[in-house]
Amino acid sequence: MSKTIIISNRLPLQISISEDHLEVTPSVGGLATGLKSFHKDGDSIWIGWPGMTEEEIPENLKNKVQQKAREENCVAVHLNANEIDGFYYGFSNRTIWPLFHYFMEYTESDDDYWHTYKEVNQKYADEILKHYKEGDVIWVHDYQLLLVPNMVREQAPDAIIGFFNHIPFPSYEVFRTLPWRDEVLQGMLGADLIGFHTYDYERHFLSSVSRILRHQVDFNQITLPDRIVKVDSFPMGIDYKKFEQAALDHYESTSADQSELQKRLDHHLESTPDAKLILSIDRLDYTKGIAHRIRAYEYFLDKNPEYIEKVRLVMLAVPSRSNVPQYRRLKREIDELVGRINGKFSTVSWTPIWYFYRSMPFENLIDLYTTCEIALLTPIRDGMNLVAKEYIATRTDHTGVLILSEMAGAAHEMNEALIINPNNFEQVAEALKTAFEMPKEEQIERNKMLQKRLRRYSVEKWAGDFMKSLRSTKENRESFQSIKINSEITQEIMTKFQQAERRILFIDYDGTLVNFTDKPENARPDADLKELIRDLNADDKTDVILISGRDKDTLGTWWKDVPVELISEHGVWMRQIDGEWELSENVKSEWMDAVRPVIENFVDRTPGTFIEEKNYSLAWHYRKADPELGEIRANELSTTLKELISNRGLSVLEGNKVLEIKSSGVNKGKASTKKLVGKDYDFIFAIGDDWTDEYMFEDLPEDSVTVKVGIKKTSARYYVEGTLKVRTLLENFRKNN
Ligand SMILES: O=P(O)(O)OC[C@H]1O[C@H](O[C@H]2O[C@H](CO)[C@@H](O)[C@H](O)[C@H]2O)[C@H](O)[C@@H](O)[C@@H]1O
Numbered sequence: 195m196s197k198t199i200i201i202s203n204r205l206p207l208q209i210s211i212s213e214d215h216l217e218v219t220p221s222v223g224g225l226a227t228g229l230k231s232f233h234k235d236g237d238s239i240w241i242g243w244p245g246m247t248e249e250e251i252p253e254n255l256k257n258k259v260q261q262k263a264r265e266e267n268c269v270a271v272h273l274n275a276n277e278i279d280g281f282y283y284g285f286s287n288r289t290i291w292p293l294f295h296y297f298m299e300y301t302e303s304d305d306d307y308w309h310t311y312k313e314v315n316q317k318y319a320d321e322i323l324k325h326y327k328e329g330d331v332i333w334v335h336d337y338q339l340l341l342v343p344n345m346v347r348e349q350a351p352d353a354i355i356g357f358f359n360h361i362p363f364p365s366y367e368v369f370r371t372l373p374w375r376d377e378v379l380q381g382m383l384g385a386d387l388i389g390f391h392t393y394d395y396e397r398h399f400l401s402s403v404s405r406i407l408r409h410q411v412d413f414n415q416i417t418l419p420d421r422i423v424k425v426d427s428f429p430m431g432i433d434y435k436k437f438e439q440a441a442l443d444h445y446e447s448t449s450a451d452q453s454e455l456q457k458r459l460d461h462h463l464e465s466t467p468d469a470k471l472i473l474s475i476d477r478l479d480y481t482k483g484i485a486h487r488i489r490a491y492e493y494f495l496d497k498n499p500e501y502i503e504k505v506r507l508v509m510l511a512v513p514s515r516s517n518v519p520q521y522r523r524l525k526r527e528i529d530e531l532v533g534r535i536n537g538k539f540s541t542v543s544w545t546p547i548w549y550f551y552r553s554m555p556f557e558n559l560i561d562l563y564t565t566c567e568i569a570l571l572t573p574i575r576d577g578m579n580l581v582a583k584e585y586i587a588t589r590t591d592h593t594g595v596l597i598l599s600e601m602a603g604a605a606h607e608m609n610e611a612l613i614i615n616p617n618n619f620e621q622v623a624e625a626l627k628t629a630f631e632m633p634k635e636e637q638i639e640r641n642k643m644l645q646k647r648l649r650r651y652s653v654e655k656w657a658g659d660f661m662k663s664l665r666s667t668k669e670n671r672e673s674f675q676s677i678k679i680n681s682e683i684t685q686e687i688m689t690k691f692q693q694a695e696r697r698i699l700f701i702d703y704d705g706t707l708v709n710f711t712d713k714p715e716n717a718r719p720d721a722d723l724k725e726l727i728r729d730l731n732a733d734d735k736t737d738v739i740l741i742s743g744r745d746k747d748t749l750g751t752w753w754k755d756v757p758v759e760l761i762s763e764h765g766v767w768m769r770q771i772d773g774e775w776e777l778s779e780n781v782k783s784e785w786m787d788a789v790r791p792v793i794e795n796f797v798d799r800t801p802g803t804f805i806e807e808k809n810y811s812l813a814w815h816y817r818k819a820d821p822e823l824g825e826i827r828a829n830e831l832s833t834t835l836k837e838l839i840s841n842r843g844l845s846v847l848e849g850n851k852v853l854e855i856k857s858s859g860v861n862k863g864k865a866s867t868k869k870l871v872g873k874d875y876d877f878i879f880a881i882g883d884d885w886t887d888e889y890m891f892e893d894l895p896e897d898s899v900t901v902k903v904g905i906k907k908t909s910a911r912y913y914v915e916g917t918l919k920v921r922t923l924l925e926n927f928r929k930n931n
């Protein structure tokens with residue numbers, strides 16, 4: 195039976211050792227807490243790190259760790275202190291984490307960290323491969339494992355691999371500063387589906403892929419030479435019922451069951467009639483805006499002294515990544531700030547901030563969520579922020595006010611909260627006042643809407659949607675309309691080729707025989723290619739025709755010494771084997787003077803684009819332009835030209851990063867079928883990469899062997915991934931000549 199393999203840096207369970215025996219506690223942090231319920235209910239194994247270094251686990255307890263993990267369908271990946279240093283504290287949390295959260299000044303570029311990161315990613319990938327069986331679905335999580343998808347793909351090319359990034363993906367302008375940006379993107383692109391919490395992170399990623407790797411991006415699909423990668427946003431939800439039920443149980447419990455914490459909270463609330471508690475919970479992380487929050491609270495108390503002795507900020511900061519200097523510095527800063535503010539405002543019976551630096555068990559979190567009437571969450575950047583969602587889910591009587599930073603992914607779905615900019619402390623203080631004064635009816639109205647959405651888009655639904663979309667990428671792969679040429683199909687084609695008496699091969703040039711270059715004039719044929727074409731054509735039974743959109747002078751020069759027929763400008767000119775060119779279509783060129791200035795205007799406004807002049811057509815190239823601007827301008831130009839040329843017998847061809855204007859009557863379909871007249875070819879072959887080659891695929895007789903280069907929508911019967919594969923196929927013809 196097939197299973198799901200979940201991989202994340204940290205397992206949902208955390209191992210610790212006290213007095214020689216193992217203790218297992220749940221891990222803290224959104225990923226582990228969120229995904230746990232999906233794992234519990236499904237048929238899955240979870241691979242990850244158990245939270246202690248190899249050195250910290252005594253030899254005699256190592257098996258025990260694995261056994262404890264196994265009891266929860268987990269597999270522990272052991273990492274030594276050196277690996278944790280370079281991989282976790284190093285590259286993950288001193289390079290990627292700050293960079294992806296826009297803390298560029300904290301971002302370190304250290305080659306050793308990078309090397310360890312690669313090694314550890316490989317270790318995770320190897321562990322996956324140990325457990326992987328065909329049909330399993332692999333789901334890789336988060337920024338610690340960005341290289342894993344491609345590492346798995348290399349060993350298991352047909353595996354179904356999903357990747358989810360739990361933290362923001364920064365804008366291209368920030369991401370581009372990473373020295374290892376190409377490798378990181380390539381690592382992620384090993385997946386079939388890449389998920390983010392919000393559309394903004396998704397579009398930043400797509401824009402980086404298109405600008406840095408220059409892959410073709412259409413809406414949310416990336417076309418690689420051999421695969422298509424889908425990118426989408428899936429905002430992670432919570433185990434709503436678990437939090438709701440815990441809150442209901444909490445309200446029903448008797449006072450004898452109450453925790454110490456609950457008693458203290460109640461004590462404050464009973465101290466004056468309009469006493470209020472403000473809650474904040476986060477890992478102690480500089481992205482969470484904890485200092486901003488405290489300063490805004492100070493500002494609030496300064497401005498609104500009537501709240502003194504009535505309001506209290508209950509701040510839970512969970513220790514996190516304390517080996518990283520910034521986290522240690524932050525700890526000191528927060529300690530000092532809390533001390534200063536408590537010193538400034540405290541009275542004999544009251545302190546403004548209750549500060550807990552520790553993690554709390556689930557029951558205490560529920561005490562906090564249910565008792566505090568206001569939650570104040572002010573991250574400066576946050577992938578999602580599940581605390582915001584958990585708070586709302588526990589408010590079973592629908593009261594309570596959530597103040598939430600617009601920089602948290604969660605803010606996109608939680609519009610009914612009081613949304614603030616954490617850098618604007620006046621606004622935060624204002625929101626606190628609004629929260630205190632908000633009528634119960636309004637609180638209820640807002641929370642009901644929030645709860646409805648959170649209940650529906652729970653973590654199960656989130657994981658289910660991701661999985662469904664991931665599986666559909668596999669179905670798409672299988673239903674892909676043209677067939678990939680593998681060794682079996684090559685054999686079939688070669689048999690047909692050998693049995694034939696008269697063969698004709700139509701071969702496109704750019705993107706088929708040679709790769710694209712930034713300047714069209716640089717894509718000249720190499721000596722091997724010339725020899726290959728010469729040999730193919732040497733057989734009396736085989737006619738080779740290079741059929742291209744290029745102008746005749748370039749083609750003629752490049753193929754001067756090779757006896758092969760050439761068709762240029764999509765069929766305007768034909769060169770016989772003996773080297774003589776003849777005009778094959780009666781085409782006009784007077785229109786060019788009217789159209790050229792229009793295109794020139796686009797060249798001026800779109801850096802990196804240029805015009806290629808041919809005898810009977812004009813081509814506007816935008817391969818070197820900014821990819822997004824290029825597509826926008828191509829659309830614009832196409833519309834403008836179509837209006838301009840209507841009724842003139844001209845048409846606009848949309849090629850691979852090129853728009854070409856030429857006579858309507860001329861195309862590769864017409865040109866190639868013309869070559870068949872009067873000849874009885876019993877093997878017809880056509881190969882090409884772009885839109886203009888589709889005319890051949892459509893017009894040639896049905897039993898022709900038509901081949902598209904690259905994975906694109908096509909009428910060709912077969913496809914191959916790239917120019918290297920084209921050469922292999924042609925080599926095969928040469929062998930069977
Ligand atoms: O494992 P740690 O280094 O202790 O860090 C804890 C986790 O923090 C991050 O959580 C993120 O995922 C949450 C759920 O998608 C999201 O709500 C939050 O905004 C993110 O910061 C991190 O991504 C995890 O890998 C860590 O385990």
Ligand SMILES: O=c1ccn([C@@H]2O[C@H](COP(=O)(O)OP(=O)(O)O)[C@@H](O)[C@H]2O)c(=O)[nH]1
Pocket residue numbers: 221222223224225227228475476477512552553554555559578579580581582584
């Ligand atoms: O003492 C604590 C404090 C918090 N959490 C959980 O830690 C997660 C924090 O996730 P969030 O997405 O808010 O932030 P992250 O830490 O992942 O950046 C939430 O599920 C909390 O319930 C916890 O288990 N124990």
Ligand SMILES: [Mg+2]
Pocket residue numbers: 702703704705706882883884
């Ligand atoms: Mg081509």
